[in-house]
Amino acid sequence: MTAPAPAPKVASLPDGQTVLSVKHWDDRLFSFRVSRPxxxxxxxxxxxxxxxxxxxxxxxxxQKPILRAYSIASPFWDEELEFYSxxxxxxxxxxxxxxIQPGDQVIVxxxxxxxxxxxxxxxxxxxWMLSTGTGVAPFASLMREPETYEKYxxxxxTQTCRLNSELEYGVDLERRLMEDPLVGEEAREKxxxxxTTTREESPRMxxxxxxxxxxxxxxxxxxxxxxxxxxxxxxxGSMGLNMDLKEILEAQGFTEGANSRPGEYVVExxxxx
Ligand code: A2P
Numbered sequence: 228m229t230a231p232a233p234a235p236k237v238a239s240l241p242d243g244q245t246v247l248s249v250k251h252w253d254d255r256l257f258s259f260r261v262s263r264p265x266x267x268x269x270x271x272x273x274x275x276x277x278x279x280x281x282x283x284x285x286x287x288x289x290q291k292p293i294l295r296a297y298s299i300a301s302p303f304w305d306e307e308l309e310f311y312s313x314x315x316x317x318x319x320x321x322x323x324x325x326x327i328q329p330g331d332q333v334i335v336x337x338x339x340x341x342x343x344x345x346x347x348x349x350x351x352x353x354x355w356m357l358s359t360g361t362g363v364a365p366f367a368s369l370m371r372e373p374e375t376y377e378k379y380x381x382x383x384x385t386q387t388c389r390l391n392s393e394l395e396y397g398v399d400l401e402r403r404l405m406e407d408p409l410v411g412e413e414a415r416e417k418x419x420x421x422x423t424t425t426r427e428e429s430p431r432m433x434x435x436x437x438x439x440x441x442x443x444x445x446x447x448x449x450x451x452x453x454x455x456x457x458x459x460x461x462x463x464g465s466m467g468l469n470m471d472l473k474e475i476l477e478a479q480g481f482t483e484g485a486n487s488r489p490g491e492y493v494v495e496x497x498x499x500x
Contacts, residue, residue, distance in 0.1 A: 242335055244332065244334075246261050246327050253392040255314055257312055258396060259310055262308075263305070266337075267337045269303060272343035272369045273344060274365070274495075275340075278292050278293045279292070293323075294336065299368055301368060313361050343463060343493055348459045348491070349459065352379065352457040352458070353458050355385070355460040357462045361497050369461070371404060381450070383448065384419070384421070386421075401418075404418060436475060460476060466496060
């Protein structure tokens with residue numbers, strides 16, 4: 228007689244994926260990697276709903292999933308999925324999610340969507356990816372997408388945060404990109420990261436909107452001012468930043484794109500904030 232198989236240590240959740248690693252960047256930000264469902268396909272820059280079960284209802288014992296939209300921060304060809312998250316101490320999801328450990332399960336819904344995709348932009352010369360904080364996540368995927376380098380001569384990622392520690396994930400993304408076996412060589416020629424802080428001293432300071440208006444952004448990078456003929460722009464930040472950038476771009480003749488109707492810029496809110 229054979230012994231019965233041991234029960235799994237972690238109860239399987241519907242749509243559950245296994246946490247493989249977790250990295251805490253500071254007391255407000257962390258990233259984690261989970262297993263990828265075998266049949267799951269997405270386009271770099273898209274988001275999915277992810278989450279955990281809430282605490283059991285004291286009377287019924289029932290649990291409900293708490294799901295939020297998260298951009299996938301890994302490229303489409305990666306065997307694992309990466310996510311980048313803020314920690315909100317009383318946030319319904321992130322108060323729990325920040326405690327995950329390797330071996331735990333996270334719910335990952337496999338219906339990807341979003342507008343920060345290469346297909347939503349008309350052909351152009353230079354791709355700008357403008358972000359604040361966790362808004363860098365979709366660009367973490369796009370910057371490792373081979374098509375990004377096939378379509379553009381130059382790829383510029385800007386990230387503005389209040390503090391230096393909030394830029395560390397972006398520093399690591401750039402390091403990983405430069406070593407990437409698939410796109411590293413092209414990225415070394417075409418990719419530039421431009422990071423600024425607004426509330427702590429750093430080599431580059433200021434809101435991206437102000438740096439655009441003053442022209443310092445373009446002088447620092449040695450590129451011409453924005454031109455709807457050549458420049459393509461993706462924006463992912465807070466509601467205020469997105470609105471302000473939209474206004475600046477539309478005043479210069481840029482039109483917003485969508486999956487069904489490509490344009491010169493696209494915008495999406497950084498979800499978990
Ligand atoms: P600031 O420190 O001047 O508010 P937050 O943490 O509030 O989401 O902000 C992230 C970064 O985005 C901060 O550096 C912040 O600058 C900047 N920011 C916030 N709102 C805007 C906006 N409307 N336009 C440009 N930058 C913004």
